[in-house]
Amino acid sequence: MKQHGGRFMFKRNKLLESYEFIAEEINKVNLQHLSNEELLNKSNSLKQLALDGTSSDELIIEGFSLVKEAVKRTLGFEVYDVQLAAAVALNDKKLIEMKTGEGKTLTAVFPAYLNSLSKKGVHILTFNDYLAKRDALWMKPIYELLGVTVGFVQESMSIDEKKAAYGCDVTYVTAKESGFDFLRDSICYNKEDLIHGSFHFAIIDEADSILIDEARIPLVIAVSSDEKGSNFKKVRDAVTSLDSLTDYTKDEYGQNVYLTEKGISHIEALLACGNLYEKENFDLLTQVNSALYAEVLLKKDVDYIIRNGKVEMVDEFTGRVAKNRHWPDGLQSALETKENLEVRSRGRILTQITLQHFISLYENLSGMTGTAVDARYEFSEIYDIEIVVIPPNKNSNRIDLPNYVFTDKEAKYQALVEEVKTVNATGQPILIGTSSIQESTYLAEQLLNSGINCQVLNAKNDELEAQIIERAGVFGAVTVSTNMAGRGVDILLGGPEGKDVEKIKSLGGLYVIGTNLHESLRIDKQLKGRTGRQGDPGLTRFFISLEDDLIVKYGIQNIIPKSRMPKHQKEPLKNAAFRGKINQVQRIIQGNNSDLRRELYKFSLILDDQRQYMYNIRMSIIEGNSEDEILSKDFPTLHEKLKQQYTLAEIEKFKKNLRLFNIDQCWSEYLAKVASIKEGIHLNLLGGKNPLNVFNLTLVEEFDILQEEIEEAIKADYNKLLNSELSFEEISERNKPPVSTWTYFVYDNTLDSFLGIGMLPVVALLQVGEAVGLRKLKGYFSGLSFDIEALYYKLVNKS
Structure with missing residues (x-):
């Protein structure tokens, strides 16, 4: 290496x-x-x-x-x-x-x-x-x-x-x-x-940010449908009645949540649905899982905010509202139900592409x-x-101080507020980078209660972004912000006017404080990079605790022997080993997340090739470079009849639009089918199969079927025209692009459950088996060609 x-x-x-x-x-x-x-x-x-x-x-x-x-x-x-x-x-x-x-x-x-x-x-x-x-x-x-x-x-x-x-x-x-x-x-x-x-x-x-952090987020264009989620309120009531200690469990890193055997029995009794894992209950199972995920794992003012009567997702990398981004339909609807909002019409996806x-x-x-x-x-x-x-034009004069590590959040925030009070008394500008809206609001309140005026920049007021950031370098300024990735505005010492620049430099320049480490080292570096520009002096330090989300989520405290775990104290821990362990695990997490993105990329390759193929076909048709002979070859009588009633140009336009319409309809249905396949792809782990191979082979087979379906749909329309079920004018009116579409991004976590950190195949088998129990596994996988009972006991006994 x-x-x-x-x-x-x-x-x-x-x-x-x-x-x-x-x-x-x-x-x-x-x-x-x-x-x-x-x-x-x-x-x-x-x-x-x-x-x-x-x-x-x-x-x-x-x-x-x-x-x-x-x-x-x-x-x-x-x-x-x-x-x-x-x-x-x-x-x-x-x-x-x-x-x-x-x-x-x-x-x-x-x-x-x-x-x-x-x-x-x-x-x-x-x-x-x-x-x-x-x-x-x-x-x-x-x-x-x-x-x-x-x-x-x-x-x-x-x-x-x-x-x-x-x-x-x-x-x-x-x-x-x-x-x-x-x-x-x-x-x-x-x-x-x-x-x-x-x-x-x-x-x-x-x-x-664009090529790595947001690379796998699908961009979606959809058309509204009349489908409504009438079951969501009933499902949510059932989920909220579950016991958090016995009815469900989270995975090792808190990224997924699963019903236990007892929890499944409770849900089945409350919804009177019989075996929740029977095929006919697939949609209901999806709603239950979505409601559970929304209830247990998604937090208001951390993962999303409510604004203007809508759920708005917060971007985990920038701390800003991710405009027009949605979770997958079931999860989005579950969140709207959780927050007592109108469950909006679910959209039918017309096409999509990842960045x-x-x-x-x-x-x-x-x-x-x-x-x-x-x-x-x-x-x-x-x-x-x-x-x-590229080397800097002027050598950096930024000083990155060692992280302060505290035993608990309360001690961290008390020390941070005291640090801000001391530094603010000198007039040195301070920028505090937080991990969530919730934390930025809490910290701002603590500072105000201590007599320190501060500006707050988070997803709830991100329209004021430029004005707040450009003032963050003025003498005496204290700015609290969610993380600074992609902000794109420089912080100038003394602000745009350059007032008191020399005084601020003599104090050490802009002091940047981080309140949490992130899963990505790059996010932490971007925060540090806000100070010390163009050779200016600057200072950075992170205040972290053993109760922070990153440390709890990934069990960093478990790496440290219990005999060496400190008791609660107000002062930062002096032993540098704690900082070293935390930094080590942060690098491991970043590496694992990188591996996950690469694996997910492999899952998207075949579908993207198919999307590009369909796009090229459409462009060829639009530009008049594709000859459609179905009408003349398969329906010669109809063709002669149409030539007597319509001009050649009208017939060619009819043929073109008919094919485009059916391509779009079938492609939309194909995307829904692929999403369903991906939802259940983790089942192949239990069959001892490679999910990627199964997924790719399935897509190749389904794509061949898609081509046939398009041709059959076109022929079906010509048959309707031939049999006078629909007129030339009626089909022409139908064969138009949708008048109203909407765009959004999907936070697609359907593959995370088995590709995520710690979810290697055997671990996934054990977790699924222990979470839902043998009875449900047998019902869930009744159609698969292997002995789930023998496999279950073999794995459990081995553990």
């Missing part, structure tokens, strides 16, 4: 040296004597070369020197050498790690300009709408001086506004909205209705973030993208 790491570091440094050499060549070019018009003429000459096939590598020195001069003339900035080297790396399709405050937004303009010259389109994929608009408008003068058009996409825009933005040479858009626009294209019927531009080149901002697979559509890909190295193997394996670490 060390040897591999050594090779990686050597290769990276060699690359950086080559980029720095190119940066030096760019700096030798002097364009100060040229007028703006002459700059534009030079840019147009480069554009012609690019259109004639000259590569961006051949144009890089002259192109980047033009951008550098344009930056100086429009924004008044001097471009740092490290920014130029980083820009060269981006143009070379690399993922750069640049620390916070080093100017990633400006750096991205260089490769965006150069790759826009070929007129194939460049997308800069940002984390939120605010950043997309801000960065586009901020950088727009640079592009316009060089004759390049720039636009930005917002979720609220009309189709025409989006088409105009995508039609620009450079488009700033969130990765999610770009993905949704791709999905909208995949259900349209006419070429002129297509929204999205080409997938030529993408530069991803906050790349680790991971959407990003892979781009021919050329580069990215930038402040924390990439910790996930370098994932970036390499899944995206085949190499990381280049």
